[in-house]
Amino acid sequence: MTQASIARTVLIIEDSPVQAKIIRKQIQAYTQFDVRVAHSLADAEDVLREAHDTIFVAVIDLNLPDAPDGEAVDLCLHWQMPSIVLTATFNEDIRRRFIERRVVDYFFKGSIQDMDPMVTSIERVFKNRFVHALVVDDSRTQRGIIRQLLEVQCVNVLEAENGVEGLAVLEANPQVTLVITDYQMPEMDGIELVRELRQRHRMDKIAIVGVSAVGSGPLTAQFLKHGANDFLTKPFEVEEFYWRVNQTLEGLDLMCDLRSCREQLESR
Structure with a gap:
């Protein structure tokens, strides 16, 4: 893998512009990764078709208006894209679904401070490829x-x-x-x-x-x-x-x- 061929982009799939901005700012503040944002499942499909080879991980809102049951996670896994899930709710059934879907990690939505572990997870995914x-x-x-x-x-x-x-x-x-x-x-x-x-x-x-x-x-x-x-x-x-x-x-x-x-x- 040459330096030029290394994918360095994070795909954020989040319908809330405010939440997407928080995530983008946190990633850009602490890493040198590029960021693409998709606000719906349809947007994410377009981005992945266009630029999947430049993306190394996706940060995905579990529930989108056009993907209420985690379909965006399934989309990214279909593209063999490592996936980190954000969720506003959590229970044992959701945890089991994450494990079965083989997501890299999952985090609660929250403040900017709550995003720190997520950024650490993104960096670890990047390093683990080597x-x-x-x-x-x-x-x-x-x-x-x-x-x-x-x-x-x-x-x-x-x-x-x-x-x-x-x-x-x-x-x-x-x-x-x-x-x-x-x-x-x-x-x-x-x-x-x-x-x-x-x-x-x-x-x-x-x-x-x-x-x-x-x-x-x-x-x-x-x-x-x-x-x-x-x-x-x-x-x-x-x-x-x-x-x-x-x-x-x-x-x-x-x-x-x-x-x-x-x-x-x-x-x-």
């Missing part, structure tokens, strides 16, 4: 589940069925900066893999998240003590997975920035 992750699990089904969740967050995903294969995949793909590994695997389990990874890669080079269906306090501690950044017990909530992975990636970005600053200072 993130390569490795999922290590001996269960093809579990690998598929985690792969799907990562791809919703726009992460590029590779797979391995055990720790030994995972090390080989990493050797062949040095662009990988995130490893998500199960605990119980043949040949090399998750803790052994974490230990081996930390002998080869510092925490500012690769982030590691451990997962297990037999999670407990001692197991969590073992993963963390051997160098994992975080640990999740299966089954986990989808939003918890998204939050922990994105927070782990944010932490990795901060460490990389600090390393870069230190290297610049040392070179003077």
Whole structure:
């Protein structure tokens, strides 16, 4: 992906001119992204047909006059457009629909201050397009589940069925900066893999998240003590997975920035 081909536009689909202006101003105040606004489902269809290859994420009002039941979300997902949903109401049924539709995230409409987490989510979507992750699990089904969740967050995903294969995949793909590994695997389990990874890669080079269906306090501690950044017990909530992975990636970005600053200072 060349610099010229990188999509940098946010599409806002919002029928209220006032609300659309608030969202646009917040995005432009804190990022360098371009913004397009559509005030209806019909407008959004026109924008996506005209310029979908320049748009990397859509911020969508859940209920529009010509799309009262989230049809704008379905439109964007049809175009394989990562979608962040804004809603004035929330209940468990709406939450389930968001998860089933595989939206990146959802937020309540509110003041400008309420928009800050949304802007952070937009920035993370942009960054995640350049993130390569490795999922290590001996269960093809579990690998598929985690792969799907990562791809919703726009992460590029590779797979391995055990720790030994995972090390080989990493050797062949040095662009990988995130490893998500199960605990119980043949040949090399998750803790052994974490230990081996930390002998080869510092925490500012690769982030590691451990997962297990037999999670407990001692197991969590073992993963963390051997160098994992975080640990999740299966089954986990989808939003918890998204939050922990994105927070782990944010932490990795901060460490990389600090390393870069230190290297610049040392070179003077």
